[in-house]
Amino acid sequence: MTGLLEAQDVSVRYGSLAALDGVDLRIHDGQRHALIGPNGAGKTTLLNVIGGSTRPHRGTVRFDGRDVGRLGPAARARRGINRIHQRPAVFPTLTATENVVVAALPRVVGRRRWWPGGRRRAAQRLAGPLLDQMGLTAVAAVPAGHLAHGQRRQLEIAMALAGRPRLLLLDEPAAGLSAIEVGRLVELLQALPRAVAVLLVEHRLDLVYALSDTVTVLRDGQTLAAGTPDEIRTSPLVRQAYADGVA
Amino acid sequence: MRGEVIRRVRGGIAALVLVGLVVAPWVVDDYTTSILARTLALALVGVSVALLTGVAGMPTLGQTAPYAAGAYACAVVGSRVSDVGVVQLVVAAAAGALLAALTVPLVVHARGVIVLMITLAIGELVVIVLGRWRSVTGGTDGLAGIPAVRPFWGLPALADDQARYLYALAVVATLVGAVLVLLRTRAGLVLRAGRDDETRLRASGHRVALHLSGAHIAAGAIAGAAGSLLVVAQQYISPADFGFDTSALLLLGVVIGGTASVGGALVGAALVIAVRDWLFGVLPGHAPLVLGALFVATVYLLPTGVNRARGRLRPPGVPALQANPPAAPDQATVAELRR
Numbered sequence: 001m002t003g004l005l006e007a008q009d010v011s012v013r014y015g016s017l018a019a020l021d022g023v024d025l026r027i028h029d030g031q032r033h034a035l036i037g038p039n040g041a042g043k044t045t046l047l048n049v050i051g052g053s054t055r056p057h058r059g060t061v062r063f064d065g066r067d068v069g070r071l072g073p074a075a076r077a078r079r080g081i082n083r084i085h086q087r088p089a090v091f092p093t094l095t096a097t098e099n100v101v102v103a104a105l106p107r108v109v110g111r112r113r114w115w116p117g118g119r120r121r122a123a124q125r126l127a128g129p130l131l132d133q134m135g136l137t138a139v140a141a142v143p144a145g146h147l148a149h150g151q152r153r154q155l156e157i158a159m160a161l162a163g164r165p166r167l168l169l170l171d172e173p174a175a176g177l178s179a180i181e182v183g184r185l186v187e188l189l190q191a192l193p194r195a196v197a198v199l200l201v202e203h204r205l206d207l208v209y210a211l212s213d214t215v216t217v218l219r220d221g222q223t224l225a226a227g228t229p230d231e232i233r234t235s236p237l238v239r240q241a242y243a244d245g246v247a
Numbered sequence: 248m249r250g251e252v253i254r255r256v257r258g259g260i261a262a263l264v265l266v267g268l269v270v271a272p273w274v275v276d277d278y279t280t281s282i283l284a285r286t287l288a289l290a291l292v293g294v295s296v297a298l299l300t301g302v303a304g305m306p307t308l309g310q311t312a313p314y315a316a317g318a319y320a321c322a323v324v325g326s327r328v329s330d331v332g333v334v335q336l337v338v339a340a341a342a343g344a345l346l347a348a349l350t351v352p353l354v355v356h357a358r359g360v361i362v363l364m365i366t367l368a369i370g371e372l373v374v375i376v377l378g379r380w381r382s383v384t385g386g387t388d389g390l391a392g393i394p395a396v397r398p399f400w401g402l403p404a405l406a407d408d409q410a411r412y413l414y415a416l417a418v419v420a421t422l423v424g425a426v427l428v429l430l431r432t433r434a435g436l437v438l439r440a441g442r443d444d445e446t447r448l449r450a451s452g453h454r455v456a457l458h459l460s461g462a463h464i465a466a467g468a469i470a471g472a473a474g475s476l477l478v479v480a481q482q483y484i485s486p487a488d489f490g491f492d493t494s495a496l497l498l499l500g501v502v503i504g505g506t507a508s509v510g511g512a513l514v515g516a517a518l519v520i521a522v523r524d525w526l527f528g529v530l531p532g533h534a535p536l537v538l539g540a541l542f543v544a545t546v547y548l549l550p551t552g553v554n555r556a557r558g559r560l561r562p563p564g565v566p567a568l569q570a571n572p573p574a575a576p577d578q579a580t581v582a583e584l585r586r
Binding site: 074077092093105 | 432433436437439440442443444446447448449450451452453454455
């Protein structure tokens with residue numbers, strides 16, 4: 001069976017340091033996959049390679065059966081790879097609604113998008129329900145720079161969904177959130193459309209186990225283990241890696 | 248709502264200014280009217296500078312290049328082909344847009360001070376070409392005796408300063424209105440988003456280089472159209488009209504007016520040109536020095552411009568900025584000039 005995303009033998013080097021060394025990763029439609037590992041294991045680097053912001057020195061990345069290795073982040077986003085950043089990335093002077101509209105524009109479908117103003121109207125129609133889903137309706141007209149950190153995170157998820165993703169890359173989405181906001185985030189991520197595949201990088205293992213079907217453990221740029229959350233939880237190799245990483 | 252009140256006050260002031268500009272030629276003398284017409288042309292170039300600097304996030308010192316291309320194209324067409332204003336305006340805008348399109352590869356991938364340097368070089372190169380291409384441009388002597396323009400076919404030629412000024416005012420009002428409408432469209436929204444965070448815009452799937460190229464060409468067309476107004480106002484042009492001092496004054500005017508504001512750019516550019524003309528009389532030979540000092544003071548004291556200074560205040564009913572907020576883009580714009 002062919003995966004939605006297939007990364008093979010991916011290697012990235014920074015000088016003499018191998019950030020990634022021959023990593024393979026396969027994600028199917030709708031799969032919820034987590035990447036874990038100690039600091040410096042190469043998790044974010046692998047996310048960057050898949051998102052298109054880092055070019056690997058070796059290896060291939062195929063998405064939906066096509067080689068996307070030469071495409072930048074914008075072209076990959078248009079094909080359905082969207083990303084949520086470690087620090088919420090929103091357009092601070094634009095209102096929450098405008099943020100979602102901008103994110104929706106490149107992937108608007110329907111014949112009316114060719115009419116004058118049609119594309120924007122279509123994006124506008126998407127924005128209302130998405131902001132509602134994220135609980136941001138009350139702040140829809142507020143510039144994103146004035147939103148609280150947790151609200152910006154929710155806005156970024158709305159923006160990612162507006163781009164009609166097929167694969168959502170989540171880079172430590174719980175970073176900087178309060179316990180209540182993390183609870184809300186988990187609810188939102190669990191409510192994502194089932195067709196959307198997710199690749200989650202997260203340090204908090206409780207979130208990883210709550211949100212993912214499968215887990216890959218990286219250490220020193222290499223795949224240490226892969227399996228279901230239960231298998232990973234009980235793996236002595238993984239326990240050892242985390243003990244070493246923390247130490 | 249305070250925001251609504253501010254909007255209405257600004258609308259009222261804009262309406263008053265427009266009425267004042269319409270009645271001005273009946274209040275002031277002919278010489279001042281011709282100065283005003285020239286100032287309107289430069290203010291329109293200021294709008295194109297604001298479009299690039301404030302809206303698209305590409306600070307420029309080179310808008311005199313499409314301004315000059317438009318002016319010379321208009322002068323040549325006016326002298327040899329047609330005295331119809333609409334024709335000249337379209338030709339001038341096309342010439343400005345063409346020059347901007349040719350320079351797109353040089354500027355669209357650069358940022359901050361690098362764009363300033365590249366655009367400055369383009370502006371200076373154009374002035375050199377104008378000075379040397381004598382068969383078309385008349386060299387450093389310029390082109391004189393350009394026939395008076397008639398706005399449309401069948402209308403009389405604009406024989407006096409008053410009529411030429413009103414023609415320039417009508418064109419500027421129309422084009423500024425078009426820019427304001429453009430900024431409310433999808434294109435304007437995407438440009439503002441790119442100014443906020445270009446990487447984020449790219450991550451959403453937008454073709455950032457394409458949007459910036461479009462803005463650059465549109466700004467070139469506006470500056471080209473402004474060039475045609477200069478020809479109408481002066482009936483004479485020379486390379487001296489498009490030198491570095493004009494570029495610097497325009498950028499100063501736009502920074503004073505608030506880089507992201509079209510109205511602010513108009514007012515700022517007009518103000519700076521008026522101060523320059525006034526200083527020429529009061530402090531002969533020292534006007535550039537005073538304007539240079541004004542530039543430095545403006546960048547350091549009013550990084551968001553007069554018009555945007557209120558932007559530092561929190562909008563009514565909006566919670567305070569949280570810790571570690573993203574950079575305020577208006578400040579980032581002038582910060583780019585400092586880098």
